[in-house]
Amino acid sequence: MLRQLEKLSLEADGRYARAEELEFLKNYLAVAEQRISAYEKIRDAEEKILDQVEQQLRAKSPHIFRKGNQDYSAVCRRDRKHVLRLAAAAMLFADLEALREGFLLWYRTIIKAFRDEKVAQVTYQVLPQAVNQVLDGEEVPLMQPVMALTQSILGE
């Protein structure tokens, strides 16, 4: 949305924007309140969401956060928190491209570097379900494309 606004301000400089050029703004504003509400719910339920994801991951595999003798649960939780915050921001600003280019593509290579692909695959299957539980019916579709993008890039 921010990028589209920036583009519009450049392209419509010195003239009135056409109706079709304002469409994205109308679409955004029509659900802006729901976006803010969803963002606030995720923000307020961050620890709960992370706890739930962790429980589900441990239920699937009790030693999922162990590598050899090392326990990486704190590192994994920190990373999931980071993903969740960026995903919520992407939903708020309706900017999937910034999430993809500014975070997901880089983070995918870091996951690969640490050979965490399998954990990531399960994590980003479970995360959307935990997020959806704190949102209401109108808010879920706003977060869905963000979660789908995250899952497709990090959990492939």
Place this chain on the structure above:
Amino acid sequence: MVSAAQAQSKGSTDATALAQSYRHRLHQVHPRRTNHYRLRDYLQFDNQRGDITDWYNQRVTLVTEDFVIGLVEGLEEEVGSASALVMYRIGEEWGKRDAVVFKQHFEQEYQRELRKAALTFILEAWWWPFTTQGWGNWEVDLTEQKNGFMFINIFDSVVARTLGDVGKPVCYIYAGLFAGFFTGLIQKPLGCIELQCYAMGETYCKFLVGKQDRIDAAAFWQNEGATARDIEKRLRQGELVKR
């Protein structure tokens, strides 16, 4: 678009103090941010000063494909077949210097000694600025690291993409860059050779980095007409040129 950054070193090790010294506004505000590789995050375009700097205050120049063609063909015009070696040496010196600067940036950014970090993570941290600035995506194969060599695939090499299908390897600056950087990183002399190139009609460029005997063997087999796959197979089987 491709860009080249000029290395500048920093003396202090205090991360926050250094971050505050950066002119890059996003870096000042978020000194600990590690996901800063989107082009508009990584580069700062300063309209007042008329310059572009990267995340680490290094001056950046944007160049066109015409510049790359001019550089390669101009050098060939000047020094003939030695241009390949000149480009390799330019890359090698760049890589050696970049290894020093990278170590400082890495240790400051991640607050850990380079030698204590996982190699795969180090390599991603090193190459991401290159990816952002148009030098292409990469893939590193470290499975033969213990045997003294590794393979690097470059997708979308700026040199090869620009020159097109010319029927021979052209990415000498990349080969030199890898040789110089890895030499600086592990403090042992390493070489690099491009085994296959986008400019030979392949879908991506493949480089061999390793000790000089491996590079010499690969160069010999390549001159004899061996393909990248043949060379890779022979190296993985532990074969070297009989002397």
